[in-house]
Amino acid sequence: MSFKLDRFFYCAVSFVMGSFFFIVGIFILALPWSSSLRTIATKFITENTLVFSLFGLGFALMGLSIGIYTFLRTRHRYVEILIKHNPVTLDETIIRQYLETYWQKQFPQWQTFFDLTLKKQTLQITADLPFIPLAEQQEILEQIKDDFSDLFGRVLGYPYDVHLIASFRQHV
Numbered sequence: 001m002s003f004k005l006d007r008f009f010y011c012a013v014s015f016v017m018g019s020f021f022f023i024v025g026i027f028i029l030a031l032p033w034s035s036s037l038r039t040i041a042t043k044f045i046t047e048n049t050l051v052f053s054l055f056g057l058g059f060a061l062m063g064l065s066i067g068i069y070t071f072l073r074t075r076h077r078y079v080e081i082l083i084k085h086n087p088v089t090l091d092e093t094i095i096r097q098y099l100e101t102y103w104q105k106q107f108p109q110w111q112t113f114f115d116l117t118l119k120k121q122t123l124q125i126t127a128d129l130p131f132i133p134l135a136e137q138q139e140i141l142e143q144i145k146d147d148f149s150d151l152f153g154r155v156l157g158y159p160y161d162v163h164l165i166a167s168f169r170q171h172v
Helices: 002-035 035-047 051-073 090-108 134-155
Strands: 076-081 087-091 113-119 122-129 162-168
Touching: 035 051, 035 113, 087 090, 090 113, 090 122, 090 134, 122 134, 134 162
Parallel strands: 122 162
Antiparallel strands: 076 087, 113 122
């Protein structure tokens, strides 16, 4: 769910920002060549100061929201686990690097998109896997499950279950 919601917000913000910059760019390109457009813009700014201020406030809040969202999504996240009664902290970056290497080895000709969610004692991986015939999907998922048990259990010492949410791309 988080993976799809993040993708939706990314697409929505990208569309709004792209549209905004396109419209403002066309407006600014036309401004020097049209005296009536300059007159309208000047009249709008001088006569509608409250509306203009509200637009400024809206843009400032959007910029602040995007900045906060970016900060929260890019900060280091850790998962703390107990191994033989000793607390150990794993950095999300290390886990992501292991996963990127794993996906590159497993599907070298495809880029596998994935999202990692760390919450207390839960590690959840959402992955968008390449097209695999339906008859082979269960076997691949069992192999990934075994590989993850080895990777997270033996290599990283993660004693809890790793939850995988996988989807397979449609055949093109």
